[in-house]
Amino acid sequence: MTDAAEPMIRAVDLRKSFVSKQGTVEAVKGISVEVRRGESFGFLGPNGAGKSSTMRMVAAVSPITSGELRILGMDPAKDGPGIRARIGVCPQEDTLDTELNVADNLYVYGRYFGLPRADVRTRVEELLEFVQLTEKAKAKVEDLSGGMKRRLTIARSLINRPDMLLLDEPTTGLDPQARHVVWDRLFRLKQQGVTIVLTTHYMDEAEQLCDRLVVMDKGLIVAEGSPLELIRAWSTREVAELRFGVGEHEALAAKVADLAERVEVLPDRLLLYTSDGEETLAKVHERGLAPAVSLVRRSTLEDVFLRLTGRTLVD
Ligand SMILES: Nc1ncnc2c1ncn2[C@@H]1O[C@H](COP(=O)(O)OP(=O)(O)OP(=O)(O)O)[C@@H](O)[C@H]1O
Ligand SMILES: [Mg+2]
Secondary structure, eight states, X not given: OOOTTSOSEEEEEEEEEEEETTEEEEEEEEEEEEEOXXXXXXXXXXXXXXXXXXXXXXXXXXXXXXXXXXXTTBOHHHHHHHHHHHEEEEOSSOOOOTTSBHHHHHHHHHHHTTOOHHHXXXXXXXXXXXXXXXXXXXXXXXXXXXXXXXXXXXXXXXXXXXXXXXXXXXXTTOOHHHHHHHHHHHHHHHHTTOEEEEEESOHHHHHHHOSEEEEEETTEEEEEXXXXXXXXXXXXXXXXXXXXXXXXXXXXXXXXXXXXXXXEEETTEEEEXXXXXXXXXXXXXXXXXXXXEEEEEEOXXXXXXXXXXXXXXXX
16 A cells, blocks of 8 residues: 555656567667656657656556656556446547447446445536536436547546546647636536646647656656756747748858847747847847848757757647
8 A cells, every 4th residue: 555655656767668570669678767746747858759658657657668667656458447446537539439439438437446325426427517517417427528538538537436547648639728628627627636647749738737757858858857957957938930031041140140049940949048029029120131030039948859869749
């Protein structure tokens, strides 16, 4: 069993390889993380970074290749059922049962956990209320919107009152409004003391939801901290974005290089990293340069990722 000091997740040099006839893919190449009770923790990274492979090991559904992994103080190789009883899992793809209506998806899952019928009924009602699907209780799963399906999957993952909730890309594919509804529910769970671990390739999602996160790329952790710490460590306060004509950015970068701490050349714009974006922009204009479009903004985790990997998160 676990005590309060025991981290919810402790991974040391954790690795995952997939071996097939085509060869070996090293999806996770040695990562070390600790997730504390009550915290919301994120794995931020682009496609193929190894986020889902990590989550599946943490969920005790995919054996580790090497390293150490303890979940709630337990060893997933030995205590899989014990771990699975105390966590909730929202996989990347919806795995709802389309043969069953909305309420029955929750009910059957609850019975699966061996919860008594009457308890499950009460719990299903509570959860439908929590994810705002009470009116859809009798609806077919396939008639739900993407956002509703995701909320139903979240409700399903909560049926056993888990200590820790694992969410693999909770809002990928949802429209902005649907994403905000999901964020709001996750925020409430966090306030109730549930430890939340999520993966995302959206930097705004990571900034909104995570107390602490690791940035993953190609199976490795490239940085760790709170969103603010990461931005302070790897970027400047502000960014001036300048858009010139197609093909002009590379040449113009040299002409403004001394105006910023750092300049990034993207195919469609220049990014000038600086403490005062407006001042930098004014100096650009003083040089007689006239970008077609310009704007000044705060640094984000996207800038951190670009700095660390030389690539953008979502391409
Ligand atoms: N079952 C598997 N068999 C073989 N290779 C796999 C398997 N699962 C994942 N991989 C490979 O491992 C690497 C990491 O994949 P993973 O799904 O963990 O990344 P991810 O960060 O979740 O990406 P995404 O954002 O696309 O979900 C990829 O190269 C992927 O092709
Ligand atoms: Mg994934």
